[in-house]
Amino acid sequence: MTERFIKILIVSSILIISSLIAVQIYWISNAIELKKSQFEQNVFKAMLNFTAKYERLENAYMFQNRGVYNHLNQPSPHSKNAKPKFKTYSLESDTDYNRKRHLSANTDKDQIQEPSKELAKRYGIKDSTIASSSWAHININDSSISVGGDSLPNIILTDADSAEENQTKKKMNNPLIDSLLKVELKNVGISTRxxxxxxxKYNFPIWGKFNDISRLIHSSYAANLYPASIFGSDKIIKVFFPNQKSYILKETGLILLASIGLVFLIIFIFYKSISTIIKQKQLSVIKNDFINNMTHELKTPISTISIACEALNDPDVSSSDDTRKSFTNIIVEENKRLGEMVEKVLKNAVYEKSDFKLKLELDDIHTIVSKAINNIEMQVKRNEGLISKNLNATSTMFFVDKLHIFNVFLNILDNANKYSPEKPEINVSTLNDEKGIYISFKDKGIGISKESQRKIFEKFYRVPTGNIHDVKGFGLGLNYAFNIVKKHGGEITVLSEKNKGSEFIIFIPNNNI
Structure with a gap:
């Protein structure tokens, strides 16, 4: 898979994912708008039902509370002396015109009876021509109100403005509005506050239940409180929902969560796919580098051994004992070098196994450090370098895997020697705190860039040095060190600056068992 193909794949995937996300956002937005529209329709439906029922109930309430009493013990209006009448009365009004009140009734249902004069008095009627013996009959049921005599079927009532105004505030204090409004909103599925x-008519509040009058005044949910009034009514009821937005979002919650979840799932899958492709590409490059390095590393000692063997087979060259001994030593050294290379690869293969376990034993860290220093000291001196130690830790007995910890120390010292171009200067120091022991390996080599510091513990990663073969290795040493220290419950950190050297600090805790 070429780099160009990967770039095209990434760009194409980003465009496709962006399109899918845009469609999801558009769909979610439409779903919310649809829910908002349904909410508004339901509110207006509830308000229409409310005003219709409220007006009927208020009319019944008005008749009952204006003194229309039940006189079941009074003489029947159907006696011989009782004559049903249909009268017209003039009403007092604070307007520049008079309204008419027409009273009529039938006697088909249970009736509430009262003398007509008393009824007229209760309704503010003056100049009455009603005979004292006349009667009015009023029927009240769930859907209508009727008043009158034997044969008149309907009622037509028109209140004077003064009577209506006198009753307004009394009506407004009736808990009927609150309870009936709740019921109607619940009937259309709205349960929010x-x-x-x-x-x-001047948009001045008469009565209500609210926290912020300004929000209520500007609410779009408004309806005529008395829609069936013959002469009209200027009383408007307005409703406001403080939590409307959150309520609508909650109502669309399942769709919203599913859509958002789908979007994030798509983004996550896209991210993981691209990350895997890039990682596989990087692993492919690292693998090729590893194979090239390993081939080069193995080829050099094999070639050296081959040349030494040919020399020994030459009678002229092998005639001298010193010469034979020299070539024999070369073969031994190169063979040892081959063994170390194979050992490094095998060690990394071993600790990656799931059943790999450390063989922990109580041992002295200073003893292991000193052994590693002695092992590498000859190579440092060969490069005219110097290795020093300041082992200041007082508590040095820890449960460790002696073999693997020794290899960790040796790998870090070997890197310090290899990455110091001229006369290596290496210092090894130890110290304690209440948590455990710190082992520091400090050199004055080429240093490590910030970018490389984030990768040096990755498998097969090698710090770039300009020439891939000027420093030998497979990129396994620090990865091995990182994993072994981690298995001991510790950690390894690096402090480095380009061209100013590096310091590797290994921490092993007291309770590392």
Whole structure:
């Protein structure tokens, strides 16, 4: 898979994912708008049902509370002396015109009876021509109100403005508005908190239940409180929902969560796919580098051994004992070098096994450090370098895997020697704190860039040095060190600056068992 193909794949995937996300956002937005529209329709439906029922109930309430009493013990209006009448009365009004009140009734249902004069008095009627013996009959049921005599079927009532105004505030204090409004909103599926108020024609609040009048005044949910009034009514009821937005979002919650979840799932899958492709590409490059390095590393000692063997087979060259001994030593050294290379690869293969376990034994860290220093000291001196130690730790007995910890120390010292171009200067120091022991390996080599510091513990990664073969290795040493220290419950950190050297610090805790 070429780099160009990967770039094209990434760009194409980003465009496709962006399109899918845009479609999801558009769909979610439409779903919310649809829910908002349904909410508004349901509110207006509830308000229409409310005003219709409220007006009927208020009319019944008005008749009952204006003194229309039940006189079941009074003489029947159907006696011989009782004559049903249909009268017209003039009403007092604070307007520049008089309204008419027409009273009529039938006697088909149970009746509430009262003398007509008393009825007229209760309704503010003056100049009455009603005979004292006349009667009015009023029927009240769930859907209609009727008043009158034997044969008149209907009622037509028109209140004077003064009578209506006198009753307004009494009506507004009736808990009927609150309870009936709740019922109607619940009937259309709305259960969120609401505020409401009744306003006059000047948009002045008469009565209500609200926290913020300004929000209620500007609410779009408004309806005529008395829609069936013959002469009209200037009383408007307004409703406001403080939590409307959150309620709508909650109502669309399942769709919203599913859509958002789908979007994030798509993004996650896309991210993982691209990450895997890039990682596989990087692993492919690292694998090729590893194979090239390993081939080069193995080829050099094999070639050296081959040349030494040919020399020994030459009678002229092998005639001298010193010469034979020299070539024999070369073969031994190169063979040892081959063994170390194979050992490094095998060690990394071993600790990656799931059943790999450390063989922990109580041992002295200073003893292991000193052994590693002695092992590498000859190579450092060969490069005219110097290795020093300041082992200041007082508590040095820890449960460790002696073999693997020794290899960790040796790998870090070997890197310090290899990455110091001229006369290596290496210092090894130890110290304790209440948590455990710190082992520091400090050199004055080429240093490590910030970018490489984030990768040096990755498998097969090798710090770039300009020439891939000027420093030998497979990129396994630090990865091995990192994993072994981690298995001991510790950690390894690096402090480095380009061209100023590096310091590797290994921490092993007291309770590392």
């Amino acid at each position: 609401f505020e409401y108020g009744v306003f006059d």
